[in-house]
Every structure is written in C-alpha cells, then in structure tokens.
Amino acid sequence: MAQVFTGAKAIIRLDNFPLAFVSAITINHENRLEEIPQLDDLLVAEYAENGHRCSFSISIFKVNDNSAASLGLDPLNFKDILTQPELIVEVVDADTGVPVYTMTGVKFQGGQGSVDARGVWIGNWNFVARRGRGI
8 A cells, every 4th residue: 555645754943943844855874883803803893883974955845934034034045044053854754743853963065946936945955964863
C-alpha cells in the first residue's frame, strides 16, 4: 500500500517560531570514524569517532509570513530569513506531526531558485548543521 504525504515535511524554526515550511529536503548525516591500530598487530583495536557532519539541501519551501513579521523580518526577503545566526530544522512525521529528525546550529551555505505566485520557493538551497539527531 502506498503512503501519501501532504503538507510540510520539515519546519525551519527561529526562536521557537515556525519560520518556513519545507516539503522537499535531502539530508546527509555522517559520523566519521578512525581506525585505532594495535601495536604489533594487524587487527584494528577499535574505531573511534572523530567527527560528526550534518548537511542538507532544500528544494521547496514557503516562508511563514506571520512568524517572519513577528520576528521583525521581511517575509519577502528570504536572504534575511535564511542568514540568521543559527536556525533549527525539524523533519516532521506526516502522520503524527512529531519531529523525527532535528538539526541544530543550522547555517545557510548558499543556493539559488525562484518564487511562484503563491510565495513558494523552488530551487536548491544548501545548509550545514552542527548537530543532527534522530537517525
């Protein structure tokens, strides 16, 4: 049986306000591991975690005009919205509305796109996050 998703799949938050709703997101979650060899042995003793990387791309989003205005941001100027010091992005379960993956310390890396008559942005925007949790 196929599952049909409607509405937002992720929410971009600033100061707990839902700033934008995202319907197309691709996440890259990486935990870097380094081999720790044993002295005079060919076997690896263990794999130590030496880094965590989280990045993602958004291709469709819509700015929440009410939240942007209440935060003193222009809803039509997406650069002011996306270049805030740190954002929170939550990927939401379509059935329950509960966040299943959360990225904190999110910063805008760059991208391009266009806006349609309904205020929906379509393009490709890249972000990095300090921490991704939920997988």
